[in-house]
Amino acid sequence: MKIKILTSALLAAVLTFTACQKDDGTPMGPVCDPCVEEDTINAAYNPQPYELEVPEWFPRPVLPPGNPLTVDGIALGRHLFYDPILSSDSTQSCSTCHNPQLSFTDGNKVSRGVLGIDGRRSSMAIVNMAFNEKGFFWDGRSATLEDQALLPVEDHTELNESWENVLEKLKRHEEYPAMFRKAFGIERKSEITKELASRAIAQFERTLVSYQSRFDKIVWEQQGWPTDAEQRGRDLFFVEFANNSLDHPGCSHCHGSALFTENNYFNNGIDSVATLNDFADYGLGEVTGVIYDNGRFRAPTLRNIALTAPYMHDGRFATLGQVLDHYASGGHGVENEDANIQPFTLTEQQKQDLIAFLNMLTDTSFVNNPAFQSPF
Numbered sequence: 460m461k462i463k464i465l466t467s468a469l470l471a472a473v474l475t476f477t478a479c480q481k482d483d484g485t486p487m488g489p490v491c492d493p494c495v496e497e498d499t500i501n502a503a504y505n506p507q508p509y510e511l512e513v514p515e516w517f518p519r520p521v522l523p524p525g526n527p528l529t530v531d532g533i534a535l536g537r538h539l540f541y542d543p544i545l546s547s548d549s550t551q552s553c554s555t556c557h558n559p560q561l562s563f564t565d566g567n568k569v570s571r572g573v574l575g576i577d578g579r580r581s582s583m584a585i586v587n588m589a590f591n592e593k594g595f596f597w598d599g600r601s602a603t604l605e606d607q608a609l610l611p612v613e614d615h616t617e618l619n620e621s622w623e624n625v626l627e628k629l630k631r632h633e634e635y636p637a638m639f640r641k642a643f644g645i646e647r648k649s650e651i652t653k654e655l656a657s658r659a660i661a662q663f664e665r666t667l668v669s670y671q672s673r674f675d676k677i678v679w680e681q682q683g684w685p686t687d688a689e690q691r692g693r694d695l696f697f698v699e700f701a702n703n704s705l706d707h708p709g710c711s712h713c714h715g716s717a718l719f720t721e722n723n724y725f726n727n728g729i730d731s732v733a734t735l736n737d738f739a740d741y742g743l744g745e746v747t748g749v750i751y752d753n754g755r756f757r758a759p760t761l762r763n764i765a766l767t768a769p770y771m772h773d774g775r776f777a778t779l780g781q782v783l784d785h786y787a788s789g790g791h792g793v794e795n796e797d798a799n800i801q802p803f804t805l806t807e808q809q810k811q812d813l814i815a816f817l818n819m820l821t822d823t824s825f826v827n828n829p830a831f832q833s834p835f
């Protein structure tokens with residue numbers, strides 16, 4: 460840790476020195492003429508609006524007026540998302556923990572940052588973010604994608620860098636200043652800020668829309684037929700009552716709608732605790748300070764769920780089979796467990812049927828979309 464601080468301080472000193480010096484090498488103040496010239500970015504600003512493709516069976520996206528999607532904004536965000544320049548030792552980018560092939564997760568129980576320290580939670584899929592207005596992260600602590608994108612850089616369990624250093628690296632970079640100008644119309648390198656960087660990343664993330672799974676093809680586009688197992692799994696997932704009995708999975712209560720989530724927060728019964736103060740991770744309660752919210756987490760989308768194991772906020776379940784066993788067991792009767800967490804019968808056949816249905820939500824054209832891959 461000490462060594463790290465020392466090197467960045469040295470780096471910062473070197474940067475200030477080389478960024479602004481007279482011909483004979485002696486440093487000048489930042490207001491000197493050559494510096495101002497050096498600061499100007501030569502590139503055209505000609506923003507092209509980008510129209511997000513949203514299928515008619517989806518809700519309308521939530522696009523903040525302060526950060527309209529543009530072709531150049533998205534291109535910049537995509538570069539930043541995949542660029543290890545955001546980390547202290549240039550080894551990790553956002554994509555290290557958000558890999559497109561895994562629906563933008565990392566396949567680990569919990570994520571590990573550049574220092575080799577494990578974080579406390581499992582990486583989340585970055586899918587259909589443009590439709591969520593109920594907060595980001597497992598606990599909803601970021602209200603917007605713009606706010607969210609500011610955090611991984613300085614998180615010591617993630618990229619462990621300072622924004623100050625990142626901005627210095629971006630300003631000195633051969634291409635980024637022109638990309639920032641094209642995206643946001645700034646005229647000087649010194650106008651590059653972390654807020655602009657996060658706006659660009661948020662723009663890229665809003666383009667990550669998944670709607671071409673086998674389920675979408677069959678149900679919404681009337682292309683092809685489900686197998687018998689898929690059809691039975693679908694009925695188990697969606698139908699609330701079987702013969703007027705509560706003996707039923709009822710998954711769609713919390714993972715419903717065309718998005719397979721309504722981004723609400725629940726205690727889905729995974730923890731056995733004596734009191735609401737005993738959860739290892741307070742989840743939503745950590746954000747709201749309301750004890751009843753302890754142990755409540757956001758119900759994430761089940762789109763591409765076959766690609767995002769292991770499961771839950773702490774990656775405790777390795778397979779979908781284990782997830783289903785948990786739900787069938789009906790939780791632990793903790794005070795704030797949601798009423799829809801009830802024991803139900805799950806035969807081996809029903810389990811396979813539900814898994815067949817969940818596999819229908821995999822969207823290979825999403826994970827392989829060339830526009831979503833690394834630009835490097």
Ligand code: HEC
Pocket residue numbers: 540545551552553554555556557569570571572573578580581582583584585588594595596597598604607608611612616617618660664
């Ligand atoms: C070391 C791994 C790691 C890195 C690097 C990382 N993330 Fe994450 N990301 C996570 C984890 C873990 C979570 C869930 C954390 C939580 O809920 O507290 C998460 C959550 C998110 C979410 C929330 C998704 C949702 O549905 O609410 C977004 C968006 C996101 N990350 C974007 C980014 C961006 C952008 C970057 C780069 C600037 C980045 N991440 C870098 C591990 C990482």
Ligand code: HEC
Pocket residue numbers: 708709710711712713714724725726727729755756757758759761764767769770771772773779782783786797798799800
């Ligand atoms: C009471 C609401 C509720 C019901 C009913 C429910 N879930 Fe969940 N589900 C959640 C919440 C909340 C989480 C996240 C919990 C956590 O990580 O602590 C979750 C997580 C999951 C995950 C892991 C997601 C990931 O990205 O790691 C899967 C898979 C899942 N649920 C499938 C199902 C299935 C299948 C059913 C029906 C058998 C179901 N759920 C019923 C609320 C619910």
